[in-house]
Amino acid sequence: MLRNYIKTTLRHLWRQRLFTILNVLGLAIGISASWIIYRMVDYEFSFDKGQPDSEQIFQIVSRASSSDGTEGGFAGVSKGLLSPLLNDISGLKAVVPMYYRYSETVTINKDQEKPLSFDNPEKQVGTLSSYFEMIPYKWLAGNSKTALDAPNKVVLTQKRAQRYFPDTPVQSALGKTIIYNDTLSVVVSGIVADLEYPSSFDAQEFFAISSQDLISDDWDEKNSDNLLYIKLANGGTPNAVLQQLNTINESYNKKNFEKYNYRTWYDALSLVDKHFAVEYGSNTRTANKKVLYGLIGIAVFLIALACINYINLSTAQIPQRAKEIGIRKTLGSTPAMLINRFLGETLTITLLAILLSFLFSFFAFRLFSDFIPEGMQDFVNYKGMIVFGVLLISIVTILSGIYPAWLITRVQTVNVLKGQVEKTNGGIRFNLRKCLIVFQFVVAQVFIISAVIIGQQLRYSLNKDFGFNHEAVLTIDVPFKIHINEEFKGRLSVLKQELEKHPEITAIALGELPMSDNMMATILTYQSDTGRIQQQVMFKNIDTDYIDLYNIPLLAGRNLQKSDTTREYIINEVALKAFGFPTPESAIGKQLTNYNDKNLPITGVVRDFHEFSLKSGIEPAAFISEKNNFRTLNIKLPSSQPDQWGKAIQVIETEWKKIYPGVPFEYKFYDETIASLYQQEQNTSKLVGAATGVTIFISCLGLFGLATLTAFQRTKEIGIRKVLGATVTGIVKILSKDFVKLVLIAIVIASPIAWWAMNQWLQDFAYRVQIQWWMFVMAGIIAVFIALLTVSSQALKAAIANPVDSLRDE
Known part of the structure; x- marks a missing residue:
């Protein structure tokens, strides 16, 4: 009995191999994504669980x-x-x-x-x-x-x-x-x-x-x-x-x-x-619970979409299986037997999907290695993995199979034997399937809109005017062990002097990067006529060529003078306002008291520039000059001659090896450093992009199933329309408009959800893009285009079919 059951199940899956492949593929993608996310979440939540007390x-x-x-x-x-x-x-x-x-x-x-x-x-x-x-x-x-x-x-x-x-x-x-x-x-x-x-x-x-x-x-x-x-x-x-x-x-x-x-x-x-x-992640790796919960949510959605896809494709096959079901019921199959048979088919497909998901997971772990937590691959929780695997198989099998299995029991044997296949659903219309399609595209649309907005924010963050010119700037950091070595003391200034002799280099300055994720801060005090004003101020150590190299406008006063220790300040506009100075000119010559109770003058005021990424606002900042603490070389290359940069870099490397023999020569373009400040956002963009692609693909599989069902149910209608003179274009339009309606409904539902979610995400940025109507229109056009591309094959196939074949039995 069991052998016969397995044999007939496999025969059916092979007979309907197109749908079998689509079902296995959809479930495998959802299962592999869920498996990867489970491994990550389980690893993160396992930290310190083995620690006694x-x-x-x-x-x-x-x-x-x-x-x-x-x-x-x-x-x-x-x-x-x-x-x-x-x-x-x-x-x-x-x-x-x-x-x-x-x-x-x-x-x-x-x-x-x-x-x-x-x-x-x-x-x-x-x-x-x-x-x-x-x-x-x-x-x-x-x-x-x-x-x-x-x-x-x-x-x-x-x-x-x-x-x-x-x-x-x-x-x-x-x-x-x-x-x-x-x-x-x-x-x-x-x-x-x-x-x-x-x-x-x-x-x-x-x-x-x-x-x-x-x-x-x-x-x-x-x-x-x-x-x-x-x-x-x-x-x-x-x-x-x-x-x-x-x-x-x-x-x-x-x-x-x-x-x-x-x-x-x-x-x-x-x-x-x-x-x-x-907040307390120094020297130890931490994880963000909100991100982990977000990953769990993505896993749930992807599994739900995969199950919905299976439901749509399975119910699409019911009219083709109506005679088989009718005969089985005539021969004595009870509803329970029909449900068990269909759940058995679902379990078989789920197991095949599990096998395929191993292959998908293998490549996904390598493709998204940047997202994999360090040490996760070495962590194996066999008990948890077995329990999760069994639960996943059970949940997918039940969620995917129970509704189509129940729907099979509603097939009316009398109508089947009369040839009235379109009525085999017992009067129940397939509105649920349409609702599931809408749900799939709601999720897909949310991801599409999110991907558009995140991409816009990243472009804005990298292309905004930061208050300084960072194009064609190359930076070199002296390793800390070299910086503190007395043998190399003062050599960075010598290197700068040697490089200034080469025409391939436009400008050179010593000093900390204007925008970075690291800054020193201290409290400065100004004794005004109305009282004492204290303000935390960010410090950047620079030389006299720094302001010109980065083209930071000096609003009042003069540049810093060379000094071994801090003797004067140049402040930015935010610091100007914080200390209560009405104009840049009024601040020149005023004294600020540092933590050592030394009074030092303000000699200049520069226009505001971004010291950190756009997640943070512009803070009160001051330039100082301490010759012995320089570790970073800023080199301006000719912006209009990028073909000469390679030669300039060779010159820099040659001079570096003369000054620092045996020390590796490593450089970065400053644009790359700025981009690295948004590494988390870039990773988020990649993750959302991947989720968008997977969601769209799974949704399109479900849409393909519904298109197949519609084309099958309307075969005779299409034949009659063609006999009466309908064109292929007209028939494709008739078959496609219902699907476009579903996608448009999904867009209407998804837009406010995506707006709220992205508005919350953008709150992390002090400087951010405005969410605009065209972002939703663009995402909607993408969704409609993908939907039309998915259903057009089935619509076109039905439209060009010979009407003689569809009307022969009338």
Whole structure:
């Protein structure tokens, strides 16, 4: 019985192989998208789930508020916190500092072999042995009690040990010597197994924290590399710890709080929430819950669209299967038997789609590698994957098959045997199918409109007047390890002088990029006739050629003079207004007081320019000049002669190698740097574009099914119209207009939804495009064109058919 059932099912699917292929293809696309999104979401929500006592572990984070009421958070803390947490504050079971450190080189000497060398290894931290009490590492060699009891010891994870000591057993690596920065020799004192679950604690090398850091009383400086965790004792609460900690912080900083009219305090971030605390993401990867929920929503929509597509294509076949169904009912098949048979066909197609989805997923993981979280491919949750797979198969089978299966039971056997196929639906019109088509195109239309608006915002963000000229500007950053090396001190200025001799280069300046995602800020004070005005001001260190190179208009005053230290300011228009100056000229010569209580004059005022991406407004900013802190070379190439840029770059590289021998020559065009500020938006655009393509494709499959059904049901009508003189164009128009109506209805429904969603997305930009009517018209034209392209094949096929064939049985 089962064998016969399988055989007849496969025969039917083969007989209707066009519809089978369309069904399998539609479901496979939806399933593969859902599978990829499940893997991503499951990975992100698995972070720190394997950490014991995670509800008792907190990260101490910094909070601050300025005089204008602006409040923000920061993951880094002052080193002065560590000593009172270790010695003076109650309610704690463990205090765990994680002070990230950086090495330029790591060298491993090997007997009678060439030493192994590694540049800029990441994820090195200084900590205490309490770290290994809080994090449940398995020790493969050494032990937690003595591993960090001296400054010349290091603990490695298994992954890092295998990198430094390839083909060496773990126990044999213990006691080996590692040389950092060619001078510091340390001994491997322990090796721990890599954590088996995704964790916020991803350090790979552990050093003993310095004695100076243990007793530091520095409560002023906060660094994103200095993180601090606590584990509460039984009965301890984070509020009780914070109250003690903030009381000490207030006593240390009270004078500065009153002088500069700001406040800082400390808060406790639960480890349970850490992975999703984007604001505190320093040195650890975080995920945005809103983005993850958005991905889940996309997965649900794509599965729903795939199921709707299957329903439309399956119900389209019912008239062709009417005789088969009628005969089965005549031979005694009950409604339950018919439903089970159809659900069996649906399950078979779903399983075929699952197999095809593996292939789609394989290519999708590579095509969209930029979206795949780091480490996700190595994370395997077999139990979760099996449960999700079973649920997915069950949901797709039931959602896709239950309505067509029920519809089959409504077929009236008497009408079938009379040849009245068009009445086999038992009087139920296929309005539900049309509603499903509308729903599919509503979703597709929302994605199309979103793609148009996101594309417009990206173009606006990259082409807006930023207040400076960034065309044909090439930038070179001196590596930090070279910048702090006394051997290379002052060489950047020498390089600039040498490059100025070459006619291939239009202009050269030293200084920080005008628009970037990184800036230094401080509070400046102006004592006016009406009172004291304090304002946080963004600083950019530049030389005397900088303003001319970037063509930033100087509204009043003069350029900066060369100086080793800050002696004067050039401010922008926003700073001008913030300090209460009525005109640019009135600000010239006025004194601003810095954090060292030094009074320095304003020597110039420039027009406003964008310091950050267009997500942020223009902030009060000031140019300063400190010769010894220059790290970036800005080079203007001839804008009208791009064919000469290659020669100019060769000249720059030659001079670079003379000044910095052995240092890699790396450059970027500034336009690329500006574009990188919108990497997240570009990724969003790619994701929406992919979702749009998939949605449109699946919707068109459903539309194709409905067109096929309509053409079949109206075969005789079309034959009669042709006999009476109707043209092919006229028939195509008749068959297509109903589908265009459905798409137009979808456009009307989708437009306000897309407007609301995109209006919310645009709120993240201080400078944004206006949503205009033509965006909706363009998206609507695209949808109508795609719909007409989809149904035209079936409409044209029906229109050119010989009417003799369709009317022969009359």
